[in-house]
Amino acid sequence: MAKTQDIKRRIRSVGNTRQLTRAMKMVSAAKLRRAQERIIKARPYAHKVLRILQSLAARANPELNPLLEVHDGNHVEIFVLTGDKGLCGSFNANIVRKGELLARGMSERELSITAVGKRGRDYYRRRGYNLHREWIDVFRDVQFPLAAEMADDIMQRYIDRDLDQVYLVYNEFKSAIQCRPVTQRLLPVEPMDSGQGDTDDYIYEPEPAQLFEALLPHYVQQTVFQSLLESVAAEHAARMTAMDNATKNAGELIESLTLHMNKVRQTAITTEILEVVSGAEALR
Numbered sequence: 001m002a003k004t005q006d007i008k009r010r011i012r013s014v015g016n017t018r019q020l021t022r023a024m025k026m027v028s029a030a031k032l033r034r035a036q037e038r039i040i041k042a043r044p045y046a047h048k049v050l051r052i053l054q055s056l057a058a059r060a061n062p063e064l065n066p067l068l069e070v071h072d073g074n075h076v077e078i079f080v081l082t083g084d085k086g087l088c089g090s091f092n093a094n095i096v097r098k099g100e101l102l103a104r105g106m107s108e109r110e111l112s113i114t115a116v117g118k119r120g121r122d123y124y125r126r127r128g129y130n131l132h133r134e135w136i137d138v139f140r141d142v143q144f145p146l147a148a149e150m151a152d153d154i155m156q157r158y159i160d161r162d163l164d165q166v167y168l169v170y171n172e173f174k175s176a177i178q179c180r181p182v183t184q185r186l187l188p189v190e191p192m193d194s195g196q197g198d199t200d201d202y203i204y205e206p207e208p209a210q211l212f213e214a215l216l217p218h219y220v221q222q223t224v225f226q227s228l229l230e231s232v233a234a235e236h237a238a239r240m241t242a243m244d245n246a247t248k249n250a251g252e253l254i255e256s257l258t259l260h261m262n263k264v265r266q267t268a269i270t271t272e273i274l275e276v277v278s279g280a281e282a283l284r
Helices: 002-059 091-105 118-126 144-159 208-283
Strands: 075-081 110-116 131-135 165-175 178-187
Touching (some): 002 208, 075 118, 091 110, 091 118, 118 131
Parallel strands (some): 110 131
Antiparallel strands (some): 165 178
């Protein structure tokens, strides 16, 4: 019966794990709803600002604002957004892989990385990448002032010509069961192609230089903020899916262990009965 007791202990252990994964799934589901609401509210504004600025940038003189200027240097920075925790499936692995592929494609250039999240920081630090700055534990409560601080640091370095290109790498939230790794050029602001269909022209009020001075920094800040919101929602969705799968797997394992325990117990009972019968026959 000792083997049966071992199986019972393992069933209890798996049952405790299932309770934990079920609780984590429920917590992630609640957080996902709140994060999804923030994205739904923020996306239309962010997309409209981007479209207007890209349309203006396609018609404006790049010298009107330093954030529009295309530099000739080779210093590229990759702004990578990962999570601070694990237990979220391939969420972090997809992002660090996406960032590393981008970095390998720019191996001949001077490269630095700003890591948002412990997972990305640890990954790139172990592999010897040049980490300019790290932002840890920022996804607990994402607010616009923090995103503005991140964006201001990048913009100032770009204006000072310490950077020549900046790329964002993050997970875009698509649905509760799907997120997509995205690479987006943040600086310089990318003008809209002539074939994208926006032929509207604008009357500038105030002057274009003043307009860009007010709008472009806000656009960069809003883009960083939007990417943080997308990453938060995608992480909660990935964790909810991973914990749901773990809960189902734990249930299947419990059923398998229970069936095995019943077989072991039945075998033990049958063996005892045979021993009793054999002893009775020997006495007879």
